[in-house]
């Protein structure tokens with residue numbers, strides 16, 4: 001692997017193309033319990049050019065969640081301040097709590113030539129599409145069936161029965177928006193779903209519009225003929 005990568009790095013052509021890559025925003029949505037968080041973590045671990053967008057939320061942390069890694073946990077007053085200051089790329093109320101994507105970190109990552117991964121609901125996905133247009137690639141993760149979704153929700157023992165019930169009701173609403181997404185993955189098998197997601201990212205990165213230096217690159221290739 002390392003050998004192959006250093007081979008590529010020695011090639012000026014591949015650097016010219018890769019150096020000017022136009023970053024993309026990869027948006028993942030799904031009902032709670034469809035496996036979206038697991039898929040997002042795997043993709044991040046496998047891909048050094050991808051950064052997670054860390055949301056802010058007024059929801060209290062669950063056991064094991066780390067402030068600044070899983071979310072920035074803030075109070076409603078701070079949320080309102082960020083909103084008023086125009087610092088949020090999108091925001092939504094989900095399951096009675098407020099969630100939002102701070103804009104600055106996203107723009108910084110894109111400027112640094114990275115792609116950004118979002119784990120957000122359908123409301124946030126709509127807003128990001130409106131704001132960021134063709135740079136957005138959206139993927140909806142569906143559970144293989146209703147029973148699997150309910151079981152996965154219950155296995156997350158951190159949530160109370162009341163919360164599980166509310167999330168089941170919200171799942172139907174979230175699933176109703178599947179048709180707004182570019183890609184849909186039915187997550188029956190994690191490895192298969194992960195391969196599909198990685199393939200989506202790889203193909204989207206190769207789109208012509210995301211390689212703005214191609215004309216120069218092609219000119220250089222032709223000049224060397």
Ligand code: 5GP
Pocket residue numbers: 029030031032055056059090091092094095099100101119120121122123124125
């Ligand atoms: P949880 O509380 O289980 O971490 O997340 C609940 C839901 O909120 C998930 O569907 C998640 O995708 C969504 N969510 C998390 N962060 C954001 C955000 O910044 N914006 C929006 N719109 N939804 C978010």
